[in-house]
Amino acid sequence: MLFSDLGTSVPRSEVLPPESGGRKSKLRRAWLPVLAMAPFFIYTGVGLGVPIVYIIRNAFLTFQGKFTFSNMDLLVHGIYLKGFENSLLLSVITSIIPGILGVFLAYAIVTSNSGVLKRMVATASAVLANFGGINLTFIFIAAFGETTGIITVWLNHIGLNPWSHGFDLYNFYGVAFVYLYFQLPLMVLVITPALGGLRQSWREAAQNMGASNWRYWRHVGIPVLMPSILGGILLLFGSSFAAYATAQTLTEGTVTLAPIQIGDTVSGNAIAGEANVGFAIALGMLIVLSITMVFYGLARRRASKWLR
Amino acid sequence: MTDVQASTTAGSGPGASSGGASVRLENLVRTYGKVRALDGLTLSIEPGEFVAFLGPSGCGKTTALRVLAGFEHPDSGRVVVDGKDLSNVNAQKRDMGMVFQSYSLFPNMSVLDNVAFGLRMRHQNGGQRRTKASELLELVGLGDQSTKYPHQLSGGQQQRVALARALAIEPRVLLLDEPLSALDAKVRAELRDQIRSLQQRLAITTVFVTHDQEEALSMADRVCVMSSGHIEQIASPATLYARPTTAFVAQFVGISSRVPVQMDGKEVVIFGQRCPVRTSESGDVSGPIDALLRPEDVAIEVDPQGSGFITHKSFFGATTRLVVQIGEIPVRVDVRSDVGADLALGEHVRPRIIARDVLVAPRGQVEIPSEV
Amino acid sequence: MAQVAESYYFENPEVNPQLPQRRRRRRKKFRLWRLVVLVVALAYFLAPLYAGVKFALQNDLGKFSFWAFTSLPSEQGFSGAFFLSMRLAFFTAAVELILMVPTAIFVHIRVPKLRPIMDFVTILPIVVPPIVLIVGVLGSAPLWLKSSPYLLSIFYVVLAMPFVYRSLDAGLSAIDLKTLVEASRSLGGSWIRTLWSVIMPNLRAALLSATALTLALVFGEYTMANLDGWTTMPVWIAQFQQSDAHVTLAASMALLIGTWLLLSLIVAADRSQSRRSRRKAGTP
Numbered sequence: 001m002l003f004s005d006l007g008t009s010v011p012r013s014e015v016l017p018p019e020s021g022g023r024k025s026k027l028r029r030a031w032l033p034v035l036a037m038a039p040f041f042i043y044t045g046v047g048l049g050v051p052i053v054y055i056i057r058n059a060f061l062t063f064q065g066k067f068t069f070s071n072m073d074l075l076v077h078g079i080y081l082k083g084f085e086n087s088l089l090l091s092v093i094t095s096i097i098p099g100i101l102g103v104f105l106a107y108a109i110v111t112s113n114s115g116v117l118k119r120m121v122a123t124a125s126a127v128l129a130n131f132g133g134i135n136l137t138f139i140f141i142a143a144f145g146e147t148t149g150i151i152t153v154w155l156n157h158i159g160l161n162p163w164s165h166g167f168d169l170y171n172f173y174g175v176a177f178v179y180l181y182f183q184l185p186l187m188v189l190v191i192t193p194a195l196g197g198l199r200q201s202w203r204e205a206a207q208n209m210g211a212s213n214w215r216y217w218r219h220v221g222i223p224v225l226m227p228s229i230l231g232g233i234l235l236l237f238g239s240s241f242a243a244y245a246t247a248q249t250l251t252e253g254t255v256t257l258a259p260i261q262i263g264d265t266v267s268g269n270a271i272a273g274e275a276n277v278g279f280a281i282a283l284g285m286l287i288v289l290s291i292t293m294v295f296y297g298l299a300r301r302r303a304s305k306w307l308r
Numbered sequence: 309m310t311d312v313q314a315s316t317t318a319g320s321g322p323g324a325s326s327g328g329a330s331v332r333l334e335n336l337v338r339t340y341g342k343v344r345a346l347d348g349l350t351l352s353i354e355p356g357e358f359v360a361f362l363g364p365s366g367c368g369k370t371t372a373l374r375v376l377a378g379f380e381h382p383d384s385g386r387v388v389v390d391g392k393d394l395s396n397v398n399a400q401k402r403d404m405g406m407v408f409q410s411y412s413l414f415p416n417m418s419v420l421d422n423v424a425f426g427l428r429m430r431h432q433n434g435g436q437r438r439t440k441a442s443e444l445l446e447l448v449g450l451g452d453q454s455t456k457y458p459h460q461l462s463g464g465q466q467q468r469v470a471l472a473r474a475l476a477i478e479p480r481v482l483l484l485d486e487p488l489s490a491l492d493a494k495v496r497a498e499l500r501d502q503i504r505s506l507q508q509r510l511a512i513t514t515v516f517v518t519h520d521q522e523e524a525l526s527m528a529d530r531v532c533v534m535s536s537g538h539i540e541q542i543a544s545p546a547t548l549y550a551r552p553t554t555a556f557v558a559q560f561v562g563i564s565s566r567v568p569v570q571m572d573g574k575e576v577v578i579f580g581q582r583c584p585v586r587t588s589e590s591g592d593v594s595g596p597i598d599a600l601l602r603p604e605d606v607a608i609e610v611d612p613q614g615s616g617f618i619t620h621k622s623f624f625g626a627t628t629r630l631v632v633q634i635g636e637i638p639v640r641v642d643v644r645s646d647v648g649a650d651l652a653l654g655e656h657v658r659p660r661i662i663a664r665d666v667l668v669a670p671r672g673q674v675e676i677p678s679e680v
Numbered sequence: 681m682a683q684v685a686e687s688y689y690f691e692n693p694e695v696n697p698q699l700p701q702r703r704r705r706r707r708k709k710f711r712l713w714r715l716v717v718l719v720v721a722l723a724y725f726l727a728p729l730y731a732g733v734k735f736a737l738q739n740d741l742g743k744f745s746f747w748a749f750t751s752l753p754s755e756q757g758f759s760g761a762f763f764l765s766m767r768l769a770f771f772t773a774a775v776e777l778i779l780m781v782p783t784a785i786f787v788h789i790r791v792p793k794l795r796p797i798m799d800f801v802t803i804l805p806i807v808v809p810p811i812v813l814i815v816g817v818l819g820s821a822p823l824w825l826k827s828s829p830y831l832l833s834i835f836y837v838v839l840a841m842p843f844v845y846r847s848l849d850a851g852l853s854a855i856d857l858k859t860l861v862e863a864s865r866s867l868g869g870s871w872i873r874t875l876w877s878v879i880m881p882n883l884r885a886a887l888l889s890a891t892a893l894t895l896a897l898v899f900g901e902y903t904m905a906n907l908d909g910w911t912t913m914p915v916w917i918a919q920f921q922q923s924d925a926h927v928t929l930a931a932s933m934a935l936l937i938g939t940w941l942l943l944s945l946i947v948a949a950d951r952s953q954s955r956r957s958r959r960k961a962g963t964p
Contacts, residue, residue, distance in 0.1 A: 033791050040783040044801055047838040048808055051816025058819060108717040117718075127940050128725065133902045134918050135932040142929050143731030150731040181728065201412040204379055205470075207399045208406045209426035209477065219425070223416040242809030245902040249918050259811045266815060266907045279819075282812045289807045297803075305459050306415035 052286065059283040063275040071280035080261060080277060084284060086172065087241055087258040094179040095236035102187025103195075103229060109188070110195045121188070128185035133245035140178050140250070144169050172255050175247050179240055186239060187232050194228035197307035224306055231299035238292045241285070258285060328356040328513030329390040329480035331376070336385035338371055338537075345371040346382065347537035356511040358504070359542075360528035362521060364560070368537040369517045370485060376515065377483050378402045389480060405474030406483040410490040412470055413458040419445065419469050420454035426477035444472040447506065464495035471503065475510070482507065482514040488523060500527060521561050525549065533557050551586070555669035558600040565639045566598040568671060576668060579615070579634070584665040596671040603629060603642035605663035610651070614658035618651055634659060729936075736930040748930035755927060761916035768829060768912065769898040772836040773891050776844055779837065781887070784848040785879060788857045795849075802845040805838050810903040813838070818908065829910045833898075840897050844890040851886025889946045896939045 265278030628648030
């Protein structure tokens with residue numbers, strides 16, 4: 001650029017039409033954001049707020065409407081406690097295992113040179129991650145059902161019979177087995193951007209400083225990824241804890257899980273006198289999920305600080 | 309094949325190695341698909357010398373640096389440092405400190421831990437590491453930031469930490485890959501001085517890659533101008549500027565105007581004058597040729613019958629740059645600004661060569677973006 | 681100190697002739713490991729799908745047949761469930777977009793400081809899963825609302841919010857909205873014009889993506905529909921399981937394939953649009 005512009009550049013304030021002054025438009029300017037954002041906040045406030053308030057309120061009321069702690073008391077004892085514990089245990093299993101496996105799978109995908117593979121995986125993860133509920137149940141029954149499951153039959157042909165060795169699709173561990181199918185893609189979906197954020201210059205700088213492959217991962221790679229991995233696992237935990245459809249249709253209520261117990265109270269399978277325990281369970285779930293999401297948010301924040 | 313251990317007295321203070329290493333790149337060739345990134349690159353660097361690799365993007369300067377560092381492997385040729393062939397030594401073990409263009413600090417470690425990382429890889433104990441790292445941070449002026457994390461520092465500060473980190477391992481060779489490109493102009497200038505003075509004090513052999521000729525010319529002992537994978541010219545900045553040996557260098561380093569001329573024995577006739585010729589190394593000058601003129605090679609005098617007239621004028625502070633149209637050729641001429649102030653556009657002038665000789669090259673040889 | 685550095689220096693072929701091979705072997709081992717992981721993953725994910733498809737393509741006698749698929753539309757209750765899901769899906773998508781698009785754009789242009797709050801609010805629905813939500817809804821909704829299936833739609837909008845907002849947010853962030861709007865306004869464009877000609881075209885991929893996600897969500901939502909007593913597609917499929925497994929599976933597979941196609945279309949549309957705009961902008 002040898003030759004300077006002839007003439008100076010126009011200051012920005014002169015290009016945009018100046019905002020008209022005066023009290024009327026100042027008022028308008030203050031109210032406009034409020035007005036524009038109102039629909040969203042009102043809708044969300046009512047849509048989430050009303051049910052939540054109702055749940056919290058009714059958790060402490062008997063069916064007749066008297067204030068009571070009995071619902072909460074029921075929750076921390078006996079079968080409802082078992083349901084809650086089972087749900088927590090199930091969520092822990094189906095968040096940590098696919099969480100760790102998901103990292104390896106995502107890494108294998110991210111480091112491949114095939115663009116086709118990456119695109120297919122992107123779509124596949126999106127589909128499979130949202131593919132919960134009943135479809136999963138039927139497909140797994142079709143595949144692993146005891147007598148007619150296609151894969152079970154094939155395994156029998158080659159001499160293996162998982163069912164006779166204790167495998168049961170319809171018990172607690174069967175449910176966990178099925179959950180893996182949509183938890184794993186969810187983890188891949190969540191961790192892939194983080195893996196992409198690992199800069200090559202870190203790896204090269206570490207090499208340059210004398211670090212071997214393993215030492216790079218130990219001192220830089222894994223620590224940097226850890227917030228994202230933890231965040232992913234927390235997300236998986238929440239997703240598993242909240243799941244209802246798959247477990248319900250798979251086991252038809254025979255496995256004791258908190259969401260299923262809530263469903264039972266709604267569909268009229270409540271025991272007299274325990275009518276409102278469903279709300280107590282729901283409240284418990286809300287608390288667990290809130291705590292989970294708080295930690296998830298913290299993990300996300302740390303991740304974005306480092307992986308910018 | 310003796311080990312060159314030049315322990316200069318210039319090397320002193322923390323971070324000083326036992327003098328820099330000598331570096332020799334022998335006939336490096338590297339192709340990526342159809343592109344020849346390195347085309348038989350050969351050069352020698354003296355211990356403690358600061359060499360800049362300068363050239364446009366794609367000329368191979370970064371590739372050469374990365375081959376030297378061990379991140380890329382040449383198809384053929386070798387890298388020799390202090391007499392040892394490093395071709396089969398991987399990047400981990402080459403003992404060179406590298407400063408990358410940006411974002412190379414480990415985000416999960418404090419500044420101090422970043423600097424101490426190389427020492428940690430060499431199994432130094434914690435206390436020693438921290439002392440050494442602190443000293444180096446002091447050296448780059450960030451002694452009070454040791455507990456900060458990279459994302460809390462500005463770009464310039466981050467690069468200084470990167471420099472300290474590279475120096476911590478007392479490397480034989482310091483490599484810098486366009487370390488200032490991502491920074492603002494003012495920070496760039498400050499850091500430029502700091503890097504150079506540090507390098508001189510520690511007497512480390514340094515290779516500095518850049519596309520900014522100002523950086524290269526102001527910092528280096530020698531500048532290696534590259535294009536298309538080979539070296540155009542390697543010389544001190546002054547030599548490079550005053551006596552370019554190829555048309556590429558003449559037009560890449562500084563500005564040159566091309567003026568078609570006729571050869572007449574060992575001289576050319578240009579603007580009615582006879583001028584001795586300094587032949588370009590890059591071509592056959594028997595056919596049609598151009599003379600390559602620097603703006604300060606030409607002087608002008610106001611003359612209504614003059615062969616040229618002024619078409620542009622740009623004020624640059626101490627000098628004013630004019631474009632003088634002589635026939636069909638635009639020629640750039642620098643004049644002092646007090647003189648330039650009195651000159652008007654369209655004014656006729658008489659040009660005169662005041663250089664003692666003129667560089668000549670085959671006509672229309674090099675494609676540099678022709679900004680007027 | 682120098683000695684420590686020196687020892688690294690002596691890794692040269694005269695002392696260690698195995699070096700070049702070691703490097704090559706390590707690279708090959710990594711490639712092999714990666715291949716194994718990908719193959720195992722592929723097998724794991726394809727197996728149930730394969731089983732599902734195979735089962736859906738069998739008749740009661742176990743022979744290959746399209747019968748399960750072809751008899752689907754005529755099965756009792758299928759078309760009712762299908763069209764109910766359709767109506768709910770499009771109603772939800774419409775409300776969702778009308779609510780979220782202007783809001784997202786407004787936040788980006790006028791009140792960017794609210795973005796963290798938006799991020800927070802739109803993550804809330806994840807804290808309130810369908811099973812919890814429906815319990816609260818059933819208790820608190822007025823009777824006239826409960827007698828309509830569109831009650832579900834209202835809350836589907838809430839369920840879809842995280843995905844929709846994220847999609848729009850990503851799309852808006854990618855196009856440097858503020859600059860485009862200022863450019864358009866400074867050249868004399870009205871707000872409507874700017875919205876229509878400048879913002880929307882650039883948001884096409886994000887809009888498609890958000891709509892597809894919403895549709896997929898509604899078509900797959902079982903929990904709330906079931907407990908609210910409405911027979912949408914998923915509910916119908918679950919009920920039908922009692923009658924015939926093959927047809928059930930055919931319906932499931934059809935849903936899955938439909939979703940996959942929809943999402944593939946989105947990814948393809950997004951890629952072709954970004955390719956087009958990159959070409960227009962003349963990126964080297």
